[in-house]
Structures are given as structure tokens and as C-alpha cells.
Amino acid sequence: MARMEFKNVSFSYGEFPAVKDFSYSFERGKTYCIEGPNGCGKSSLFRIMTGLSFPDKGQFIFDGEEITEKKMKRREFATSFHQKQGFLFQNSEIQLFTSSVEDEILFGLVNMGLPEEECRERAEKYIHMLRLEHLRERAPFNLSGGEKKRVALASILAMEPDVFILDEPLNGLDEDTQHWITHHIDMIKSPDRLIILAAHDHHFTDKVADIKVRMNKDHRLVEE
Amino acid sequence: MHIPDNYLSPQTAALMTAIMVPVWGVSIHKVRKQMTQESVSKIGIGGAYSFIGMMFNIPIPGGTTGHAVGGTLIAATLGPHAACLAVTVALLLQALIFGDGGILAFGANCFNMAFVMPFVGYYISKLVRKLLKFKAGDIVSVAIGSYFGINAASLMAAIEFGVQPYLFKDAAGQAMYCPYGLNVSIPAMMIAHLTVAGLAEVIYTVLVYSFLKKASNQKFYLEKDFSRSAKEIGDDSVKEKKDFSWILLLVLMILTPLGLLAEGTAWGEWGADEIAATGAGFTPKGMTEGINFEAMIPDYSMAGLPDIAAYILSAIIGVALTVVIFKLISLTHKKRVEE
Amino acid sequence: MKNSPAGTKIMKTISLLLKNDTEMSKIEKGKWVILPALRLLFVLFLIILISLSKNAAFVIVVFAGLVVRLAMLKPETIKMVVMRLVPASLLTAIIMLPAVFLGNPRSLIVVTGKVICSVLTLSELNASVAWKDLTHALQDLHLPQIFILTIDMTVHFLVILGRVSNAIVEAVELRTCGKKNPNWKKAPTGGILGTTYLISERMSRESSEAMVVRGFSGEYKTLKKHKFNWMDLLYLFAFVLVLLIFIYLERAM
Numbered sequence: 001m002a003r004m005e006f007k008n009v010s011f012s013y014g015e016f017p018a019v020k021d022f023s024y025s026f027e028r029g030k031t032y033c034i035e036g037p038n039g040c041g042k043s044s045l046f047r048i049m050t051g052l053s054f055p056d057k058g059q060f061i062f063d064g065e066e067i068t069e070k071k072m073k074r075r076e077f078a079t080s081f082h083q084k085q086g087f088l089f090q091n092s093e094i095q096l097f098t099s100s101v102e103d104e105i106l107f108g109l110v111n112m113g114l115p116e117e118e119c120r121e122r123a124e125k126y127i128h129m130l131r132l133e134h135l136r137e138r139a140p141f142n143l144s145g146g147e148k149k150r151v152a153l154a155s156i157l158a159m160e161p162d163v164f165i166l167d168e169p170l171n172g173l174d175e176d177t178q179h180w181i182t183h184h185i186d187m188i189k190s191p192d193r194l195i196i197l198a199a200h201d202h203h204f205t206d207k208v209a210d211i212k213v214r215m216n217k218d219h220r221l222v223e224e
Numbered sequence: 225m226h227i228p229d230n231y232l233s234p235q236t237a238a239l240m241t242a243i244m245v246p247v248w249g250v251s252i253h254k255v256r257k258q259m260t261q262e263s264v265s266k267i268g269i270g271g272a273y274s275f276i277g278m279m280f281n282i283p284i285p286g287g288t289t290g291h292a293v294g295g296t297l298i299a300a301t302l303g304p305h306a307a308c309l310a311v312t313v314a315l316l317l318q319a320l321i322f323g324d325g326g327i328l329a330f331g332a333n334c335f336n337m338a339f340v341m342p343f344v345g346y347y348i349s350k351l352v353r354k355l356l357k358f359k360a361g362d363i364v365s366v367a368i369g370s371y372f373g374i375n376a377a378s379l380m381a382a383i384e385f386g387v388q389p390y391l392f393k394d395a396a397g398q399a400m401y402c403p404y405g406l407n408v409s410i411p412a413m414m415i416a417h418l419t420v421a422g423l424a425e426v427i428y429t430v431l432v433y434s435f436l437k438k439a440s441n442q443k444f445y446l447e448k449d450f451s452r453s454a455k456e457i458g459d460d461s462v463k464e465k466k467d468f469s470w471i472l473l474l475v476l477m478i479l480t481p482l483g484l485l486a487e488g489t490a491w492g493e494w495g496a497d498e499i500a501a502t503g504a505g506f507t508p509k510g511m512t513e514g515i516n517f518e519a520m521i522p523d524y525s526m527a528g529l530p531d532i533a534a535y536i537l538s539a540i541i542g543v544a545l546t547v548v549i550f551k552l553i554s555l556t557h558k559k560r561v562e563e
Numbered sequence: 564m565k566n567s568p569a570g571t572k573i574m575k576t577i578s579l580l581l582k583n584d585t586e587m588s589k590i591e592k593g594k595w596v597i598l599p600a601l602r603l604l605f606v607l608f609l610i611i612l613i614s615l616s617k618n619a620a621f622v623i624v625v626f627a628g629l630v631v632r633l634a635m636l637k638p639e640t641i642k643m644v645v646m647r648l649v650p651a652s653l654l655t656a657i658i659m660l661p662a663v664f665l666g667n668p669r670s671l672i673v674v675t676g677k678v679i680c681s682v683l684t685l686s687e688l689n690a691s692v693a694w695k696d697l698t699h700a701l702q703d704l705h706l707p708q709i710f711i712l713t714i715d716m717t718v719h720f721l722v723i724l725g726r727v728s729n730a731i732v733e734a735v736e737l738r739t740c741g742k743k744n745p746n747w748k749k750a751p752t753g754g755i756l757g758t759t760y761l762i763s764e765r766m767s768r769e770s771s772e773a774m775v776v777r778g779f780s781g782e783y784k785t786l787k788k789h790k791f792n793w794m795d796l797l798y799l800f801a802f803v804l805v806l807l808i809f810i811y812l813e814r815a816m
Contacts, residue, residue, distance in 0.1 A: 094769040
């Protein structure tokens with residue numbers, strides 16, 4: 001069964017179309033890269049995938065269940081849905097909203113309802129993994145671009161989701177950190193995990209993605 | 225020893241204030257150079273002890289009262305310049321909020337209690353300390369120094385009082401301000417301070433000093449030439465020890481109402497309504513027509529509260545404000561002293 | 564301070580005021596020694612009593628307690644609290660000035676004193692309890708979820724607004740190529756303010772989405788557990804004490 005399925009999905013912001021008649025299946029264990037010119041609708045697709053927006057036409061199906069606005073209004077449904085996904089926003093600025101790096105990483109864990117021991121353990125693990133020890137007490141707002149990205153990454157990694165959606169993960173990073181992220185994405189791949197990225201850099205996408213999904217200026221899927 | 229308003233001519237008051245300006249300037253500068261941020265906060269505690277000390281009024285035979293000031297105490301622990309600032313702030317709060325000590329006379333009061341007392345007290349303590357080299361020698365030298373300190377201050381005050389009738393007379397030949405000449409002021413003030421007030425000062429100084437020696441975690445200014453590792457004044461490298469200097473302060477605050485027991489007003493602190501009855505026979509013009517500042521909590525009392533409660537409350541406010549003021553001042557200091 | 568025209572001044576003041584909010588919450592990082600809900604209740608209680616009191620003595624008693632609390636804070640925190648106090652008290656004193664001329668100087672002191680006490684107690688709360696702990700306090704007091712959410716989102720929005728307006732003021736200054744004082748008369752201030760608002764509004768909306776995507780469902784959860792200890796008891800005792808003093812003093816009037 002496909003993890004995520006789009007069936008003739010169309011979506012617009014008011015009168016501006018963002019996605020036109022998009023149909024695709026995303027399978028477990030694979031890494032997809034969504035490519036296309038600016039404004040082709042990648043970010044809108046992500047919004048639908050993460051349940052922040054809903055299709056005007058067509059269906060979006062996750063784990064065999066259609067995701068609709070009505071269903072997402074139910075608290076337990078929404079929470080369990082979100083816990084399965086980790087979404088890295090293009091702009092890390094808005095993704096960080098607490099007063100310390102440690103709090104940021106704990107936020108998702110605490111909301112998942114995990115016991116205190118486990119929350120702390122996981123936070124420690126990912127703080128070490130992303131080399132954030134010396135930044136633990138700092139306010140995320142005051143960090144550099146690269147550090148912010150690492151914190152954002154740590155906070156979604158800590159939730160250990162099965163689906164990773166990364167919107168332009170290399171944006172604004174220096175070369176070293178870019179290498180590091182590329183390496184890291186390789187490390188988190190597993191037969192159960194679905195990874196979906198959006199990126200412009202062909203070197204990066206060639207290295208990391210199994211399948212490339214292309215969209216054109218007209219907000220449609222380009223047939224492979 | 226607080227000189228109220230209208231006891232000194234405006235000229236005298238101006239002169240004393242003018243003298244104090246450079247003194248304050250030098251003290252601020254020296255403290256800036258010598259003390260770290262944390263030790264400046266400690267000056268606040270010193271100032272608080274001084275404030276409290278001045279609330280314990282002790283009856284003196286003859287119907288007046290006197291009190292300790294603690295200027296030498298602070299000079300011995302934190303240095304004479306720090307003491308100058310500490311006592312100044314205490315006097316400022318007393319004058320503005322409690323009406324204890326005049327507004328125009330502020331300069332003169334500071335001269336006596338924030339300049340003369342700590343410096344005389346300190347240097348005499350230091351001199352004696354050199355002679356008494358045994359371990360508790362510092363306590364003895366501080367006792368002796370404080371005695372000289374308070375008496376030097378009271379002598380100055382007596383002179384300031386006493387010259388008024390000679391220099392400042394009205395058209396009818398009557399004194400405009402303090403009506404008692406040197407022949408009265410000097411004996412009156414000195415007898416009070418050589419005896420009871422002096423003793424009070426010594427006891428208070430020894431008591432608090434000994435306590436601080438055990439409870440405080442800093443090295444004392446007086447001892448900087450006598451201890452093996454003479455570091456920066458108030459250096460908190462002795463950080464393992466916690467600072468408990470405030471504990472005695474709390475105890476004393478609660479005991480302050482004892483100072484209410486002493487009835488009668490200190491010599492030279494009478495109100496305009498009292499002075500004729502003290503022997504002058506008339507009310508000097510300067511007092512009837514002079515400045516009349518209405519403090520918020522005049523004489524440490526409030527309508528609606530029993531005197532004891534108001535007194536303790538005044539002590540609390542005075543102490544807390546002193547600490548706050550010096551904590552704010554400490555922000556202008558660096559964390560570490562430059563070598 | 565530069566001789567900036569009104570526009571820059573307003574923008575800078577706003578960003579300065581808002582900056583204080585985020586930084587202050589980090590300064591005295593308490594570890595829930597006292598239940599935040601209890602602190603909040605006490606503060607509200609105090610403010611109500613202060614405004615109700617007809618007795619200057621009560622205000623002075625409360626003031627004494629607050630100054631003692633102030634004296635226990637770190638110097639930097641004291642500075643921030645005092646900096647907030649000054650404009651509020653000055654404003655009140657100026658407003659009350661006519662009372663002096665009408666022959667009732669006492670009321671100037673009493674009203675200013677009440678304002679000082681209220682601002683002091685709020686600032687001290689702000690200094691000792693982080694904002695997120697206050698949201699938990701509101702939750703503990705069973706305030707409806709929607710209110711807490713609205714307040715929290717508003718605070719986040721204001722913080723973001725502060726940052727954005729700061730950035731925009733800098734951008735305008737940079738774009739006026741070399742001139743020290745941007746000519747705000749010529750600058751499209753309306754457009755700038757509008758854009759500032761829109762940007763901040765969008766950012767705060769995206770910020771909420773970021774929270775939702777990480778599993779936030781409107782309920783503020785925390786790891787901190789709190790055991791009722793003697794400090795809480797002391798607070799309750801203070802509650803009762805203050806109430807008794809209030810009643811005693813009001814009766815005496």
C-alpha cells in the first residue's frame with residue numbers, strides 16, 4: 001500500500017492556482033525529490049501533505065485514509081497524524097519558537113505524550129548527534145542560519161517520524177554543513193521511511209533521491 | 225547627629241555641599257577603580273547596616289538622644305571611599321523619605337557622617353592595627369577607630385551649629401538659625417558623643433564587624449595589608465563560602481522598635497515648635513520662615529499604623545532601597561578589576 | 564541618541580519594549596520553586612487590594628514588601644524593572660499634578676504609589692517566571708483554552724512584530740544611502756507600517772503552523788512536575804497575611 005497518494009488533486013490560493021490535477025503515489029522506503037521552477041507548486045504540495053491545507057478537488061490519502069478538513073478537526077486524529085511526519089520548513093526562522101534549543105527539541109516530544117525519561121533521553125541523543133551541546137541554553141532566535149537549521153532538524157528528528165518532508169534543506173547553509181546534511185539524509189533512510197525533498201541543486205538530488213518527480217510552470221506533474 | 229533644615233544658614237549649607245562635591249567625586253572614582261560589580265553590591269549591605277544603626281536611639285542624660293552611625297564599620301570592611309558613598313545614600317533616603325536630616329543641610333550631614341567619620345575612623349583604626357598585631361587586633365582597632373570617628377564627626381557638627389549665631393543675625397540682633405553658640409553646642413554635642421553615643425557606636429561597630437568577619441565571604445579592606453594574600457578589596461574568589469552578611473541585618477531590623485523607647489529629641493534636632501522651650505527663649509527667624517520639606521513617612525511614622533509597625537516598616541524600606549540603589553550602581557562596574 | 568524624527572523613534576521604541584519581553588523571561592530562570600499559578604493569583608490579588616485600598620498605609624506596606632523582593636533580584640533584572648517603572652510613574656505623577664494645585668497633594672502621592680506598586684509587582688512576576696510557565700499557570704487556573712491560546716499567540720505576534728519592525732527600520736535607514744536621518748516625511752510610512760503588520764501577521768501564522776505540525780493541539784504540556792513544598796505554603800501564608808493587614812487598615816480608617 002502506498003504511504004501517500006494524490007488523486008487528481010487541485011489546489012489554489014483564492015484565484016491563483018498552485019496545483020493542477022496532480023496524481024501520484026509515494027511508496028515506503030524510497031526517497032523522492034520534487035523538482036520544478038519557482039512557483040510551480042512544490043510548497044503547496046507540502047502543505048497538503050502535512051495537513052496544513054486541503055485539496056480543492058481530488059483526494060489526498062495517507063496510510064489508506066483520506067485526509068479532510070473535517071477529520072483534522074478532531075484532536076486525536078490530528079495529533080497522531082502529525083506525529084508520523086517530520087516537516088522541515090524552508091525558512092527555519094519560523095520553525096523555531098521557544099526560548100532555548102533544548103526546549104525546542106523537547107517540544108515535539110512532550111506533545112507526543114512520551115514519559116519524561118524518554119523525552120530527555122531522546123533530546124540528549126539528538127543534541128549530540130547534531131552537535132548542539134554548546135548551544136543548549138541559547139535562544140534559537142539568536143543563532144546563525146546554519147545553527148538554526150540544525151536545531152530545526154534535531155527537533156523533527158527527535159520525534160522519529162516515518163515520513164520526512166524537507167523543503168529546500170540546503171538553503172542558506174555553508175558547504176560543510178551541506179555535506180553533513182547530505183550524509184545525514186543517507187543515514188536516516190530505511191525500508192520503512194518515506195523521504196520527500198524539494199531542492200534545486202542537481203548534485204544533491206542525484207546523490208540522495210531515488211525517484212525524481214517533476215512539476216512544470218503550469219503547476220502540473222510532468223510525466224516521466 | 226542629623227542636622228535638620230534651618231539650623232544652618234543657606235551659605236553654610238552651600239559651603240558644606242560644595243566641599244562634599246569633590247569628595248563624592250573622588251570616592252566614586254576610587255570605588256570605580258578598585259571594586260568589582262559584586263563587591264559594589266555589598267556596599268549596599270554596608271549602607272543598610274548604617275541606616276539601621278541610626279534607628280537605635282539611645283537616651284542620654286539631659287533629655288536628648290544619640291545613635292550609632294557605623295561609618296567606621298563600613299570603612300574597615302569596604303574602605304573609606306565605599307563608606308562615604310554608603311553613608312551618603314543612607315542619609316539621602318533618611319532626608320527624602322523620612323524627613324530625618326534637612327534637605328539643604330544634606331551636604332553638611334554628609335560632611336560629618338560620610339566624610340569625616342569614615343576617614344578619621346579608618347585611619348585611626350589602621351594606625352592602631354599596626355600596633356596590635358594579634359589576631360583579634362582588628363576588632364580592637366576598629367572599636368577605637370569608630371570612637372574617634374563619631375566624636376570627630378560630632379565635633380564638626382557642633383562647630384557648624386555653633387558659628388551660626390555669630391555670623392548670621394537678623395536686624396534685631398537675634399540669631400537667624402541655630403541660636404546656640406560654640407560655648408553651648410560643643411559641650412552639648414561632645415558630652416553626648418564622648419559618652420553614650422560614642423559607646424553605642426563602639427558596641428554597634430564591634431558587634432557587626434565581628435559578625436561580618438564570620439559571615440561574610442570577602443576580605444576586609446582594613447586587613448589587606450595584614451593578611452598573607454592581599455587581593456582586591458571585597459574579592460569574591462573566596463566563592464566557596466556563602467555570604468550571610470544579611471542575617472544580622474534581619475535581626476536588627478526586627479529589633480529597631482527598641483529605638484522608639486528613647487524619648488526626647490537629639491541635641492540640635494528639635495522642630496521649630498520645640499526650640500524656644502529648650503532655653504533659647506525665642507524661635508529663630510530662619511526656622512519660622514525657612515524651607516519646609518514634607519517627607520512621605522515623616523519621623524518614621526504613619527497615620528493608621530501603630531508606631532512600632534511603622535518603625536519596622538521604615539527600617540525595611542530603608543534597607544531594601546539602599547540595597548537596590550547599590551545593585552543598580554554596581555551595573556556600571558566591570559565584573560573583574562583590571563590589574 | 565540620534566536626532567531621529569518621530570517615525571524612527573516610534574518604531575525603535577516599539578521594538579525596544581518588545582525586545583525586553585523576550586529577554587526578561589530568561590534572566591531569572593527559576594525552576595518552579597513556587598507554583599506559577601500561585602504566584603499569578605497572588606499578583607492579581609495584590610493588585611486588586613491595592614486599587615481598593617483607601618489607606619496610604621496599606622500601599623506603603625505593600626511597597627515595602629515589593630522593594631524587599633526587588634532587592635533580592637539580580638542587578639540586571641532590577642535595572643529592567645526600574646526602567647519599566649519610571650515611565651509609568653512619571654506619567655501618573657504628571658496626570659495627577661492638578662491635584663497638588665487644587666490643594667490635595669496627598670492624592671498625587673497615593674495614586675502614584677498605587678501605580679508604582681502595581682507595575683512593580685507585575686514586573687517582578689515577569690522577571691521571575693518565564694512566559695511559558697505563565698501560560699501553564701493560566702491553564703492551571705482553568706482559564707478556557709481559547710483564551711490562553713489567544714493570549715499566547717498575541718504575545719508571540721508582538722515579539723515577532725518587534726523584530727520585524729526593527730529590521731524594517733534598519734532597512735529603510737540603509738536604503739536612504741548615506742543620509743544619517745532618513746526623511747520620514749518622504750518615506751511611505753503608511754506602506755511601511757502596513758507591510759510590517761502583514762509580515763508579522765504572516766510570520767506568526769506560520770509559527771503556529773510550525774507548532775501544529777509538531778503535534779501541538781492547543782494544550783500546553785510540560786515536563787515540569789511540581790510538588791507542593793514549604794515555599795508554596797509560605798506564599799499562601801503571605802496571601803492571608805496581606806488580607807489581614809488590608810482588613811485591619813481599612814477598618815482603622
